[in-house]
Amino acid sequence: MNCRGKTLTLGARTHVMGILNVTPDSFSDGGRYLDVQQAVAHAKSMVAEGATLIDIGGESSRPGASPVSIDEELARVIPVIRAIVGAVDVLISVDTYKSEVARQALASGAHLINDITALRGDPAMASVVAEMEAGLILMHIKGTPRTMQKAPQYDDVVGEVCASLQESIQTAEAADVAAERIIVDPGIGFGKTAEHNIELLKRLTEFRSLNKPLLIGTSRKSFIGTVLGLPVTARVEGTAATVCWAITHGADIVRVHDVKANVRAAKMTDALYR
Ligand code: 9MG
Numbered sequence: 001m002n003c004r005g006k007t008l009t010l011g012a013r014t015h016v017m018g019i020l021n022v023t024p025d026s027f028s029d030g031g032r033y034l035d036v037q038q039a040v041a042h043a044k045s046m047v048a049e050g051a052t053l054i055d056i057g058g059e060s061s062r063p064g065a066s067p068v069s070i071d072e073e074l075a076r077v078i079p080v081i082r083a084i085v086g087a088v089d090v091l092i093s094v095d096t097y098k099s100e101v102a103r104q105a106l107a108s109g110a111h112l113i114n115d116i117t118a119l120r121g122d123p124a125m126a127s128v129v130a131e132m133e134a135g136l137i138l139m140h141i142k143g144t145p146r147t148m149q150k151a152p153q154y155d156d157v158v159g160e161v162c163a164s165l166q167e168s169i170q171t172a173e174a175a176d177v178a179a180e181r182i183i184v185d186p187g188i189g190f191g192k193t194a195e196h197n198i199e200l201l202k203r204l205t206e207f208r209s210l211n212k213p214l215l216i217g218t219s220r221k222s223f224i225g226t227v228l229g230l231p232v233t234a235r236v237e238g239t240a241a242t243v244c245w246a247i248t249h250g251a252d253i254v255r256v257h258d259v260k261a262n263v264r265a266a267k268m269t270d271a272l273y274r
Contacts (some may be wrong), residue, residue: 001180005136006091008053010213010252013274014266017053017093017255018046020221022085023060025257030154047088050263053112055255056080057095058106061116061190063149063222069197070217073101078108084110093137095159097121099128106132112181116141116190118168126175137215138168138184142191152191156205161186165210184251185215194223201242204249217255218242219262223270240265248273 001008022039043054058076059068068076077094085092085108098169102125106113112135112196118188119126121136129136140161144150154160172182186200186207197218204236207214218224224238225231237257243254243262246270256262 001135001183003091004106004133004179004186006106006111008091008135013270014247014251015052015253016050016259016266017049017055017215017253018049018264019255020046020054020080020256020260021060022056022058024082026047035076036079036083042085043084043088046257046259050267051090051244051259053091053093053253054084055093055095055114056084056110057114058094058101061095061145063145063189065145067144070098070100073098074104077101078104081105081110082106087274091135093117097125099124102134103132104259105165106134111135112137112183115139116187117220118165119171120168127175129172129181130176130178132261133178133181134179135183136172137185138163138172139185139215139217140187145190148191152193152194152196156239157192157196157199158206161200162210165207168214170211180207183212183215188216188218189221189223194226197221197223198227199262201245201249204246204251206248210245213252214250215253215255216242216246216251218246219254219258236261244269260264 058073083251090109093112093113094110096102097115099122114137116139134233188197220232220235221241224235228238243265
């Protein structure tokens with residue numbers, strides 16, 4: 001997969017995407033300069049631990065989170081993207097559903113856009129990604145982060161998520177996003193109960209029918225806490241178990257907070273499975 005001149009080779013190994021949140025609650029100090037320095041240091045350490053992609057996000061998508069303005073999101077992510085692009089040699093993804101943030105992020109050196117609305121959040125997103133020849137992650141969400149965990153319901157969670165992603169693929173390709181630059185993601189935890197998340201993972205191979213690389217993000221999510229009875233700070237082993245499972249059921253990329261542990265788990269699973 002070629003994204004703005006940088007190549008991501010899929011199939012031979014699992015890629016680990018490290019999460020870099022640049023939201024106010026992710027830093028102890030509010031000063032922007034310090035934020036950038038801390039973000040670069042965190043990105044460098046994730047790359048040293050084996051991450052081959054870094055996902056930078058300036059708006060929280062946790063359950064109950066409220067949107068931020070375009071200007072605020074730009075102020076959070078653009079200086080960080082500029083600094084990280086010069087500091088590490090991996091693909092930079094930006095977690096945004098706003099086309100103006102995407103445009104400026106890609107112009108600042110990012111390679112792909114992680115759109116948690118799968119193109120339903122901003123009608124101009126697909127054409128920005130197409131024009132900039134960027135990669136595009138289409139993630140399924142039911143509702144919005146503010147409302148998504150208020151009793152989500154499906155008749156057939158896998159069938160509905162698959163159909164929704166297929167529609168988004170068609171929207172992307174109709175806007176001239178290159179077919180080989182699209183990645184899909186069922187959106188674990190986004191408008192899903194713990195049972196829905198487990199069913200999506202159990203039936204993950206069904207997403208092969210979309211014929212796109214598959215990204216899975218389970219890191220520290222609440223369904224792991226539900227199964228293990230553990231708080232968010234103690235979910236690294238539970239996350240690694242889901243990473244290994246996802247790899248053996250079709251995942252090409254895993255999005256995680258704890259890069260070192262999950263790179264080891266992924267490498268071992270690759271040796272056994274691929
Ligand atoms: C931003 N974000 C939080 N969780 C995510 C997930 O599971 N997938 C993707 N693509 N992005 C996510």
